[in-house]
Amino acid sequence: MQTPISPNIHKFVLSESSQQTILQEKTKYPHPRTAILPSLHITYRELGYLSPEALRDVAFLLDFSYTEVSEVASFYTMFPKKNMGKYFIQVCTNISCYLCGANGLLEYLQKKLGIKAGEVTPDGMFSLGTVECLGSCGTPPVIQINNEDFSENLTRQKLDQIIEELKKKK
Amino acid sequence: MKIVFKNIDKPEQHQIENYIKSGGYKALPQALKNYTPDQVIDIVKKSGLRGRGGAGFPAGVKWGFVPKSTAKPKYLCVNADESEPGTFKDREIMEKDPHLMIEGAIISSYAISAHTSFIYIRGEFTLAARRIEQALKEAYSKTFLGKNILNSGYDLEMYLFRGAGAYICGEETALLDSLEGKRGLARVKPPFPAIEGLYRCPTVVNNVETLSNVPDIILKGGEWFASIGTPKSTGTKIFSLSGHVNKPGNYELTMGTPLRHLIYDLGGGIKGGRKFKAAFPGGPSVPLLIEKHLDTPLDFESLQQAGSMLGSGAVIVMDETTCMVEAARILVWFFRHESCGKCTPCREGTMWLHQVLDRIEDGQGRTEDIDLLLRISDNIGGKTICALGDAAIVPVQSTIQYFREEYEYHVKNKKCLTRTQAPFN
Numbered sequence: 001m002q003t004p005i006s007p008n009i010h011k012f013v014l015s016e017s018s019q020q021t022i023l024q025e026k027t028k029y030p031h032p033r034t035a036i037l038p039s040l041h042i043t044y045r046e047l048g049y050l051s052p053e054a055l056r057d058v059a060f061l062l063d064f065s066y067t068e069v070s071e072v073a074s075f076y077t078m079f080p081k082k083n084m085g086k087y088f089i090q091v092c093t094n095i096s097c098y099l100c101g102a103n104g105l106l107e108y109l110q111k112k113l114g115i116k117a118g119e120v121t122p123d124g125m126f127s128l129g130t131v132e133c134l135g136s137c138g139t140p141p142v143i144q145i146n147n148e149d150f151s152e153n154l155t156r157q158k159l160d161q162i163i164e165e166l167k168k169k170k
Numbered sequence: 171m172k173i174v175f176k177n178i179d180k181p182e183q184h185q186i187e188n189y190i191k192s193g194g195y196k197a198l199p200q201a202l203k204n205y206t207p208d209q210v211i212d213i214v215k216k217s218g219l220r221g222r223g224g225a226g227f228p229a230g231v232k233w234g235f236v237p238k239s240t241a242k243p244k245y246l247c248v249n250a251d252e253s254e255p256g257t258f259k260d261r262e263i264m265e266k267d268p269h270l271m272i273e274g275a276i277i278s279s280y281a282i283s284a285h286t287s288f289i290y291i292r293g294e295f296t297l298a299a300r301r302i303e304q305a306l307k308e309a310y311s312k313t314f315l316g317k318n319i320l321n322s323g324y325d326l327e328m329y330l331f332r333g334a335g336a337y338i339c340g341e342e343t344a345l346l347d348s349l350e351g352k353r354g355l356a357r358v359k360p361p362f363p364a365i366e367g368l369y370r371c372p373t374v375v376n377n378v379e380t381l382s383n384v385p386d387i388i389l390k391g392g393e394w395f396a397s398i399g400t401p402k403s404t405g406t407k408i409f410s411l412s413g414h415v416n417k418p419g420n421y422e423l424t425m426g427t428p429l430r431h432l433i434y435d436l437g438g439g440i441k442g443g444r445k446f447k448a449a450f451p452g453g454p455s456v457p458l459l460i461e462k463h464l465d466t467p468l469d470f471e472s473l474q475q476a477g478s479m480l481g482s483g484a485v486i487v488m489d490e491t492t493c494m495v496e497a498a499r500i501l502v503w504f505f506r507h508e509s510c511g512k513c514t515p516c517r518e519g520t521m522w523l524h525q526v527l528d529r530i531e532d533g534q535g536r537t538e539d540i541d542l543l544l545r546i547s548d549n550i551g552g553k554t555i556c557a558l559g560d561a562a563i564v565p566v567q568s569t570i571q572y573f574r575e576e577y578e579y580h581v582k583n584k585k586c587l588t589r590t591q592a593p594f595n
Binding site: 031033037041072078096102131133135136154 | 253256257261292295296297329332334335337350354369411413414418419420484492501504507510591592593595
């Protein structure tokens with residue numbers, strides 16, 4: 001039985017469905033602490049970043065202290081801690097991609113979006129970052145958007161198309 | 171010779187029907203019904219199969235370290251946190267033939283009498299994670315997983331667990347910390363995971379490619395596997411070829427195949443017909459090879475003789491236009507970024523290495539900086555609890571060993587001796 005959560009005790013930023021999924025994770029593994037990382041993935045998927053309020057939700061749901069959850073969250077680079085806008089584009093700049101045009105790709109994107117790595121466009125649509133080797137070294141250069149599937153073997157034309165499609169999606 | 175990749179290009183091989191059609195899930199019933207766990211360990215010991223993740227430790231011997239008489243539960247963890255720069259072999263196995271790895275993991279779990287198993291996959295591999303999740307569902311539905319597998323009385327639960335962006339979690343003890351819901355920090359060894367691993371219970375951590383060799387070893391025997399390759403590097407190895415080559419990709423080769431064959435015959439040679447300069451044969455954690463090493467056979471012993479290592483099998487090729495100081499700077503930045511911060515020499519040392527490389531590359535270097543880099547490296551190597559510190563100094567030592575004149579040129583002329591930025595068109 002899951003304990004009913006009184007809204008008087010804790011105000012959630014996470015949706016009801018994310019809360020339920022996290023509660024399922026809580027009892028899934030041999031040790032409840034193992035559920036922290038999967039719960040952070042669920043939180044990221046809903047909010048796009050991990051705010052202190054969201055981390056409080058996770059701690060509350062899993063019965064851990066805020067510190068126990070936030071020390072985990074701060075270690076892993078896939079979870080931005082601030083709002084990175086709607087589409088967070090990460091460019092791999094490690095060695096194999098570097099050898100195959102990653103720097104040029106990054107420069108091109110910076111110009112195209114008018115922002116530098118680490119920044120968000122004023123309209124909140126795009127943000128840019130660099131990322132370490134994504135394991136796409138045979139199909140470089142590569143970007144990953146919002147921690148989803150890779151866009152590989154990129155050319156200017158392909159990249160333009162991807163950005164246009166995202167703009168249309170709004 | 172193909173073992174792991176024998177079915178990799180068959181359409182929809184990731185679906186269980188196709189995996190079974192291609193001879194899959196035949197080894198599992200054989201292991202469960204014909205062999206005791208100890209016999210499975212013996213077969214794998216005889217095969218000489220060594221870990222494919224980087225360290226090259228014999229898999230069967232590792233399994234043998236798990237104590238037989240213990241009341242504690244035992245765990246098998248699949249190390250699918252493939253993050254060594256230049257490596258993308260496990261990703262291809264998991265995306266295209268996930269059941270092969272799963273079958274291998276079930277057999278290995280049985281060998282160490284584990285009833286719970288985790289697949290720790292790096293968080294960025296989204297397609298591979300979906301494929302494995304689907305494959306696990308299929309395997310449960312066919313009773314290859316769960317209670318009383320194929321009526322053998324053996325139970326096994328297998329979980330997919332996603333990492334979240336941390337190279338260090340490929341180090342087995344950091345992987346275990348991460349699985350326990352902590353920051354991924356490397357642990358002091360001993361105790362080794364086989365004695366005290368996940369939740370302080372006996373645990374074996376094996377790489378995806380290692381486990382993917384297990385089904386064929388069970389079906390065809392340890393002697394068969396040992397007859398392939400060289401006496402001490404048995405079987406095949408998947409090499410991830412990347413960088414300045416015409417045909418990058420994963421190539422499964424019999425151990426002992428010369429580097430030249432991989433780069434020039436299979437990889438189509440260097441892009442634009444340019445000259446080969448250097449290559450990391452096993453990811454940037456292992457020392458460089460240069461032109462005189464092109465005929466080195468790719469196996470554990472030969473690469474060691476050439477002053478390098480097999481590592482993860484990531485062959486990163488650099489041509490004559492590559493600035494080696496810049497390459498070192500990129501890689502040292504990587505290690506600095508990925509250091510977990512537990513050991514001072516690695517945490518502080520990688521920062522210093524990077525700062526010094528930065529100033530050399532930016533034309534601010536001093537003559538004494540080259541020896542300073544080597545001194546900092548000496549203060550990291552062998553002084554940390556995991557291999558990340560040792561790996562971080564490799565790009566520095568190795569580039570200075572073979573290309574010291576490029577460093578000197580930077581210091582003297584405030585610019586690169588050679589540097590052509592790869593075009594992005």
